[in-house]
Amino acid sequence: MTAQQVYRDDGPLALLIGRLGRARPVDETALTFAGAALVALAAALTDDPLPLGALTAAVAVAVIVVAAGSQRSHGGRLAWLVPPLLRVLEYAFLIRLTVVADRDAMPLCFALLAVLAFHHYDTVYRLRHQRLAPPAWLRAAGGGWEGRVLAASVLALAGVLGPGLLVAAIGLGALFLTETVVSWVRYARAERPAVLDDEDDEVQDA
Numbered sequence: 001m002t003a004q005q006v007y008r009d010d011g012p013l014a015l016l017i018g019r020l021g022r023a024r025p026v027d028e029t030a031l032t033f034a035g036a037a038l039v040a041l042a043a044a045l046t047d048d049p050l051p052l053g054a055l056t057a058a059v060a061v062a063v064i065v066v067a068a069g070s071q072r073s074h075g076g077r078l079a080w081l082v083p084p085l086l087r088v089l090e091y092a093f094l095i096r097l098t099v100v101a102d103r104d105a106m107p108l109c110f111a112l113l114a115v116l117a118f119h120h121y122d123t124v125y126r127l128r129h130q131r132l133a134p135p136a137w138l139r140a141a142g143g144g145w146e147g148r149v150l151a152a153s154v155l156a157l158a159g160v161l162g163p164g165l166l167v168a169a170i171g172l173g174a175l176f177l178t179e180t181v182v183s184w185v186r187y188a189r190a191e192r193p194a195v196l197d198d199e200d201d202e203v204q205d206a
Contacts, residue, residue: 002073006123006133007083010070011144014063018070028069029078035066036089052101056153059093063146087120090145097156098165105162111169116148119176130187138179142172 010018042058066086091113098109119142123134143151148168155164 001133002075003127004079004082005070006127007120008070008086009083009120009123009139009142009145010067011142011147012140013150014067014070014144014146017064017067018072020068027079028072028082031069032066032082032085032089035062036085038062038065039089039093052156055097055100056157059149059153062089063150067146086145090116090149093149094152097152098161101156101159102161105165108162108165108169112165112172115169115173115176118180119172122176122180126183130183132183134179134183138175141175 008014038058039062042055066089069082094109094113095106098105127133142148151168152161152164155161
């Protein structure tokens with residue numbers, strides 16, 4: 001798996017769709033642009049002419065379109081745009097959905113966004129410093145970007161978006177924070193013996 005694929009933060013559903021759509025000739029960047037444009041158009045119309053159910057349907061189609069590129073190599077000149085576009089798609093959709101479905105739940109929405117931003121920031125720096133991606137089970141447990149937007153849509157349709165955002169913020173926050181702390185503590189302990197050995201060598205040489 002390449003770094004660009006890790007930054008996408010795809011969940012099990014997106015990976016499955018990507019395997020099924022691997023033979024399609026359109027590259028992952030174009031698919032992501034198309035999905036983001038579809039969600040943006042639906043969100044812009046969702047106040048009166050487009051009901052919540054139609055917004056959810058548009059998101060479901062966008063997930064299929066974008067996820068079809070999840071298994072591509074991401075080697076094109078514009079492939080670097082895919083991860084930030086997915087972050088914009090996910091974050092902006094959660095904000096817009098909360099405004100439409102339950103405006104009073106906006107603080108809970110931003111709490112969840114803070115959790116997701118922490119997770120995505122940690123992923124970048126873990127690859128940069130530890131040279132390791134977050135474990136596959138963590139990506140699966142987090143649902144991936146596609147699982148989160150679909151779950152939020154279902155919660156909004158059921159009229160329980162606020163409680164759902166609260167549970168997601170607490171649950172994912174605890175999951176991501178705990179796994180991150182364990183990962184960085186393990187990395188620090190693995191690095192420390194090498195530093196101590198170097199210091200011992202310097203003392204002996206002196």
